[in-house]
Amino acid sequence: MKSTPNRYWQDIQPGETFDTESLTISKQDILDFAADFDPQPYHLDSEAAADSIFGGLCASGWHVTALMMRLLTDEFAGRHIELLGSSGVSRLRWRKPVFAGDGLSARITVTEKSPPATDSPFGYIDCDVEVDNQAGDQVIVLTTSLMIGVSPGAAANG
Amino acid sequence: MDKSPYIRSRWFEDLPVGEFHVFGSYTFSEKEIVDFGRKYAPNIYHTDPEAALDTIYRGLIASGWHICAVWMRMMVDYMERFATGVRDGRRNGAGTGFQDLKWLKPVRPGHTLTFTYEIIEKDEKVIRDRWGIIRSRNEAFNQYGELVFSFVIDILAERRPDTQD
Numbered sequence: 001m002k003s004t005p006n007r008y009w010q011d012i013q014p015g016e017t018f019d020t021e022s023l024t025i026s027k028q029d030i031l032d033f034a035a036d037f038d039p040q041p042y043h044l045d046s047e048a049a050a051d052s053i054f055g056g057l058c059a060s061g062w063h064v065t066a067l068m069m070r071l072l073t074d075e076f077a078g079r080h081i082e083l084l085g086s087s088g089v090s091r092l093r094w095r096k097p098v099f100a101g102d103g104l105s106a107r108i109t110v111t112e113k114s115p116p117a118t119d120s121p122f123g124y125i126d127c128d129v130e131v132d133n134q135a136g137d138q139v140i141v142l143t144t145s146l147m148i149g150v151s152p153g154a155a156a157n158g
Numbered sequence: 159m160d161k162s163p164y165i166r167s168r169w170f171e172d173l174p175v176g177e178f179h180v181f182g183s184y185t186f187s188e189k190e191i192v193d194f195g196r197k198y199a200p201n202i203y204h205t206d207p208e209a210a211l212d213t214i215y216r217g218l219i220a221s222g223w224h225i226c227a228v229w230m231r232m233m234v235d236y237m238e239r240f241a242t243g244v245r246d247g248r249r250n251g252a253g254t255g256f257q258d259l260k261w262l263k264p265v266r267p268g269h270t271l272t273f274t275y276e277i278i279e280k281d282e283k284v285i286r287d288r289w290g291i292i293r294s295r296n297e298a299f300n301q302y303g304e305l306v307f308s309f310v311i312d313i314l315a316e317r318r319p320d321t322q323d
Contacts, residue, residue, distance in 0.1 A: 037227040039234055053251055053286070053314070061253050062227045066198035069223050073199055083201060084214055086222060086261065089309075093255035121214055 006080040008151040009123035014110050018079070020071040022105035022134075025059055030100055033063040058097035064104070064140055065092070068131050071106045082149030084122045092142035096133070103134035111143075122147040170290035170315040173277060181232040181273040186220050188267035194224040207267075219264040225271070225307050226259075229296060232273045251289050251314030259309035263300065271298040271306065278310070289314040 034043035038060035041048035049057040059067075076083045098104065112126040124145050131140045188207060195204025199221035202209040210218040265271065274297050281291035292315045298307040 033227075037231045039231075053289075060227075060230065062223070062230050065226065066194075066221075066223045069221065070198045070200070073201060077200075085203075088222075088258070088260040089256070090259075091255070091257045092259070094253060 008082075009113070009116065009125065009148040010151050012081070012110055012113070012125055012148065014112055016110045018075050018108040020075040020106040020108070022103045023067065023071065024103045025063075025067065025098060025100065027057065027100035030057060030059045030063065033066070034060055037062060054097040056097070056099055058099050061094045061140075064094070064098050064131065065142075067104055068106055068129060068140060068142075071104070071131070072108060072129065075106075075108065082122075084147040084149055086147060087124070087145045089142050089144045092140060094140055096137050096139045098133065098139055102139075104131050104139065106131045116150050120150070122149055124148070168315075169318040170280070170292065171318050173280070173292055173315060175277050175280060177277045179236065179275045181229075181236040181275060183270050183272045184228050184232060185270040186224075186228070186265055186267060188218060191218055191220045191224065191267055194227070195221055198223060215264055217266060219266055220269075222261040222307075225261065225265055225298065228271070229273055229298065229307070233275070251316065254291065254312045254314065256309050256311040261307055263304055263306040265300070265306060270301045273298050281312070284317065285314060288316060290317050291315075 031044060034040070040060075042052040042054050042058060043049070043060050044057075046057045049055075073083060107130045109128045109130075110125050111128055114124040114126075116123040125148055126143065126145050129140075129142050129144060130138055133139050192205055192207070195201070203213045203215045203217075203219055204210075204221050204224075207218045210216075276295050277292055278295050279293040281293065283291065285291065291312045293310060293312050295310050296308065297305055300306050
């Protein structure tokens with residue numbers, strides 16, 4: 001089963017922004033991710049966390065980046081943009097801890113495009129991504145390069 | 159034991175540029191790749207081994223953020239295994255950010271990555287009267303010896319108390 005994307009790399013221009021839905025992170029989510037990937041006291045134990053630099057039990061920074069990916073993936077799927085991967089992240093800052101009950105949403109701003117290689121099914125868009133909590137505080141900010149499907153059969157010079 | 163060679167037991171001042179560690183190796187299973195993909199990156203090349211065959215990847219691959227999460231686990235386990243004297247993790251602080259992260263090759267079910275860490279720079283700037291920044295280059299190689307993943311991360315390390323002023 002293959003969905004039919006109806007927005008292509010050619011259709012996306014620098015300056016365009018996408019505001020994602022929001023999702024809420026629970027204490028159980030934080031504990032589950034930490035147990036699998038980041039079993040440190042400030043992600044697993046409320047008492048130890050109170051005494052840490054974060055001031056309370058908070059999500060692993062890699063949990064926050066994974067949730068950013070979920071917000072971004074759902075946003076692009078909802079807009080029928082074919083996301084074919086990413087080559088990397090040139091810069092990311094973890095600005096504030098994420099606590100149980102926080103609601104996260106992302107703003108994705110397209111800053112640049114690079115055309116597809118000959119016969120390549122995708123072109124790149126560079127994006128600045130900001131994830132905010134429900135209070136409007138920025139929790140992470142990053143710059144990433146995403147692979148976006150090109151229009152089938154179209155000249156790739158969009 | 160006055161001098162531990164390992165990361166978490168030492169102060170910022172005792173961590174030398176050039177120090178190199180191999181955190182260990184980890185084999186990605188199909189189930190773990192799919193579980194992570196369903197939760198955090200639901201594209202068919204991360205979630206559906208059959209449908210993934212028709213994508214540009216010609217099969218299931220791990221989400222890049224899954225590779226990051228496994229890197230973190232490898233680092234935590236490595237530090238725990240070798241930490242002496244510090245049980246609560248105070249001397250290794252939060253990551254403040256990273257740069258130049260590259261996903262260079264797909265990671266497929268059954269692939270084994272070996273993770274390496276090297277301290278490349280120390281920032282003497284004192285954070286909240288207590289922390290310095292250790293900058294490390296981290297790389298992962300697959301079972302063919304190919305570099306598949308690399309990045310540079312800044313992690314806080316606690317400064318020796320008598321030098322905090």
